[in-house]
Amino acid sequence: MGSVNIAQARKSYGALEVLHGVSVNIANGEFVVLVGPSGCGKSTLLRMIAGLEAISGGEIAIDGKVVNTLAPKERDIAMVFQSYALYPHMTVEANMGFSLRLGGAPKDAIKARVAEAAKMLGLEDYLKRYPRHLSGGQRQRVAMGRAMVRKPKVFLFDEPLSNLDAKLRVQMRSEIKRNHQRLKTTTVYVTHDQIEAMTMADRIVVMNGGVVEQVGSPLELYDRPANLFVAGFIGSPSMNILSGRLENGTFMTADGTAFAVPGMASFGNRDVRLGIRPEHLCLDPNGLRAEIVTVEPTGSETQVMMRLGGHDVVGVFRERVVNAPGEMLPVSIDAERAHIFDPQTGKRLEA
Amino acid sequence: MDRNSTGLVFVLPALIVLAMLVAYPVAYTGLLSVTDRQGAFVGLDNFSAVLGARATPQAFWNTLWFVGGSIVFQVVFGTAAAILLNQNFIGRGIVRSITLLPWVVPGIVAATTWAWMFHTEFGIINYMMTGAGVIPEPIGWLTNGSTVMPVLIAINVWKLFPFVAIMVLAGLQSIPNDLYEAARVDGANFWQEVFHIMLPQVRSVIVAVTLLLVIWGLNSITIIYAITRGGPANRTLITPIQIFRLAFESTNFNQAAALSVMFFAVALVIVIIYIKALASTPGEVK
Numbered sequence: 001m002g003s004v005n006i007a008q009a010r011k012s013y014g015a016l017e018v019l020h021g022v023s024v025n026i027a028n029g030e031f032v033v034l035v036g037p038s039g040c041g042k043s044t045l046l047r048m049i050a051g052l053e054a055i056s057g058g059e060i061a062i063d064g065k066v067v068n069t070l071a072p073k074e075r076d077i078a079m080v081f082q083s084y085a086l087y088p089h090m091t092v093e094a095n096m097g098f099s100l101r102l103g104g105a106p107k108d109a110i111k112a113r114v115a116e117a118a119k120m121l122g123l124e125d126y127l128k129r130y131p132r133h134l135s136g137g138q139r140q141r142v143a144m145g146r147a148m149v150r151k152p153k154v155f156l157f158d159e160p161l162s163n164l165d166a167k168l169r170v171q172m173r174s175e176i177k178r179n180h181q182r183l184k185t186t187t188v189y190v191t192h193d194q195i196e197a198m199t200m201a202d203r204i205v206v207m208n209g210g211v212v213e214q215v216g217s218p219l220e221l222y223d224r225p226a227n228l229f230v231a232g233f234i235g236s237p238s239m240n241i242l243s244g245r246l247e248n249g250t251f252m253t254a255d256g257t258a259f260a261v262p263g264m265a266s267f268g269n270r271d272v273r274l275g276i277r278p279e280h281l282c283l284d285p286n287g288l289r290a291e292i293v294t295v296e297p298t299g300s301e302t303q304v305m306m307r308l309g310g311h312d313v314v315g316v317f318r319e320r321v322v323n324a325p326g327e328m329l330p331v332s333i334d335a336e337r338a339h340i341f342d343p344q345t346g347k348r349l350e351a
Numbered sequence: 352m353d354r355n356s357t358g359l360v361f362v363l364p365a366l367i368v369l370a371m372l373v374a375y376p377v378a379y380t381g382l383l384s385v386t387d388r389q390g391a392f393v394g395l396d397n398f399s400a401v402l403g404a405r406a407t408p409q410a411f412w413n414t415l416w417f418v419g420g421s422i423v424f425q426v427v428f429g430t431a432a433a434i435l436l437n438q439n440f441i442g443r444g445i446v447r448s449i450t451l452l453p454w455v456v457p458g459i460v461a462a463t464t465w466a467w468m469f470h471t472e473f474g475i476i477n478y479m480m481t482g483a484g485v486i487p488e489p490i491g492w493l494t495n496g497s498t499v500m501p502v503l504i505a506i507n508v509w510k511l512f513p514f515v516a517i518m519v520l521a522g523l524q525s526i527p528n529d530l531y532e533a534a535r536v537d538g539a540n541f542w543q544e545v546f547h548i549m550l551p552q553v554r555s556v557i558v559a560v561t562l563l564l565v566i567w568g569l570n571s572i573t574i575i576y577a578i579t580r581g582g583p584a585n586r587t588l589i590t591p592i593q594i595f596r597l598a599f600e601s602t603n604f605n606q607a608a609a610l611s612v613m614f615f616a617v618a619l620v621i622v623i624i625y626i627k628a629l630a631s632t633p634g635e636v637k
Contacts, residue, residue: 052532073538085529089551098547099537146537 002063002076002153002186003028004049010057011044018044020210021058026203031180031187035197036207036233043158045207046190050079050156063153078147079156082163084139086131086146092118093127096145117145120179137168144176148183155180157189161196173199194234198222206230224339228346231275231339237303239275240313243343246272251335257288257309261335267349275339278303281315287332290315292325304329383608397609406585406593407610413500414589417575418568420504421511425564426557428508429515433553434545436516437523447520454513462577465506469493493579496586503575503587510574511564518560522553558629565625569618590614 004026011019019041026032034042047053049060051072059066067075078099086095094101096117097110105113118124121141131139140160147155157176161169177200180187191197197204198218206213206221206229214226218234225231231239244253247269252258261274290306290313297303302321305314306329315331323329340349387393401407436447453461468474469492477489492502526548534548550557572591575581581588581596588596594614598607 050532050536052535072532072536073540077536079533079536081529081533083527083529085527085533087530087533087548087551089554098534102538102543102547146533150537 005061008058012056029184031202033189033197033201034205040207041210042190076153078150078152080143080160082159084143099150117148155187237314242274253309255310273341278314278316280334280337281331284332287330289328380608384612397605401606401610410588410590410593421507422564424508425512429512432516433519451513458573462574466578522556526552
């Protein structure tokens with residue numbers, strides 16, 4: 001097991017820099033998820049840790065040892081690819097044992113290690129099959145097994161669940177998490193799916209445009225997003241962002257919709273962006289009047305898109321909303337849970 | 352007319368042409384092989400006559416040598432060239448084009464050029480090798496019984512390995528990059544990538560190409576006929592050339608037909624065995 005220390009890592013392709021000095025420290029045994037929209041550099045960073053992409057600047061250290069110039073095989077890492085990258089001409093057993101075989105391990109040792117991993121992943125009955133005979137979920141397990149057999153210092157996952165259907169994805173998600181709890185191997189996991197990030201990670205690194213936007217535990221990011229990007233990216237449906245002005249502790253939008261925001265008086269009078277999560281809107285007969293745009297019942301709750309203060313706002317209510325589009329819905333905003341951001345820098349403003 | 356017979360009408364012209372160009376010659380060869388010059392039926396006389404000729408077994412072994420030797424080196428060099436051309440290096444595009452040249456050069460031109468290059472007195476090969484002191488005196492490459500076959504095999508390999516290289520290269524380029532990366536993470540060095548990723552992945556291409564080479568090899572006349580005509584002393588006489596000479600130099604079409612029929616049967620057996628043995632091995636990539 002090992003830690004991963006990334007210090008000011010940069011990556012450029014010619015004159016184009018895609019990673020602008022990323023620093024992340026990952027502790028031994030930690031499960032860290034790199035999340036961000038496509039093109040944010042998360043996969044590039046993962047491949048730099050793996051040694052599949054050269055490091056243009058900065059330093060990456062695994063278990064305290066700088067690995068910048070080391071080949072992938074010298075870094076003691078194992079990687080699970082999005083496509084799984086199973087060797088099509090090898091059986092499941094040969095796939096899983098391949099790295100040990102290359103390393104010159106004795107046959108019975110390989111067999112034992114493969115059997116151990118197969119047992120953990122429920123693959124015992126499939127060892128003699130070829131990848132093409134397996135379903136997507138089974139291939140995914142083999143890919144994990146191939147990584148586990150090596151007992152590496154660090155597991156790297158590159159969007160491993162994106163080729164699976166929704167149900168299987170949820171199942172594999174908890175399987176990966178359970179395996180991590182058993183093996184306690186340091187894991188770096190790349191995904192563009194913030195739900196995967198929230199459910200699996202010990203810590204999340206939110207990336208955007210080649211920089212790290214925020215690092216923190218899932219709930220820290222959810223409760224205290226450092227900027228508008230993180231606020232909008234983490235959480236589903238995403239946070240509502242209202243433009244307006246704070247005056248004497250009251251938030252007012254351009255059309256005059258106003259409500260008190262407690263504890264914000266210290267900001268004085270200024271333009272702000274106010275973020276409010278959909279579940280922090282509640283139905284309230286004395287509340288603000290919002291015009292319903294769409295109503296989406298999911299059974300356990302109802303998502304309502306409405307116009308409020310000149311913005312499209314989504315509310316998630318435990319109650320069943322039976323009103324039709326066009327009708328007015330009285331809602332109040334749990335302003336204590338509101339997030340205030342600077343409209344220019346997008347940074348979070350703290351009271 | 353229903354749908355099916357309308358279709359038949361459409362393919363009929365092509366079928367007629369095909370029948371005239373392929374079926375008729377095959378059938379006529381079969382007929383020739385059991386008749387004499389006057390067209391009278393003679394049973395298997397032609398077969399026993401041609402089998403009794405001293406040249407026949409020698410031509411048979413020469414053919415095996417020529418085809419076997421050519422194919423081994425064509426496949427080995429072709430695959431090696433493909434792997435090399437699949438690497439990233441400066442000027443790769445140019446090298447790829449140059450590699451293809453031998454295959455583009457017409458066979459008769461290549462044969463004539465090589466014949467001159469291997470010429471005992473005026474050939475550049477003897478000139479360079481004696482000049483550099485590699486050999487003390489000129490070698491009669493094409494007149495010496497022990498060197499002539501290897502030389503012809505070498506020329507044939509030179510002519511056809513680019514074809515193998517191009518086919519295998521196409522196969523290599525279809526291998527997903529992920530597999531190489533997975534292998535690299537798993538600890539494979541370059542040679543392990545070659546043996547555990549590249550070769551297994553292009554196996555089906557190599558099998559198909561080898562089959563083509565077998566068929567072409569068994570039918571090849573141009574290079575040998577243009578350079579040695581089967582000589583010296585029948586050392587490079589392979590069965591197709593024996594058939595050609597029987598028919599057009601000795602004008603014994605009936606014996607030539609008999610030999611053709613037997614050669615066809617042997618070639619068919621070899622091809623069938625090859626397909627059975629190699630093309631259906633389990634663990635094939637899909």
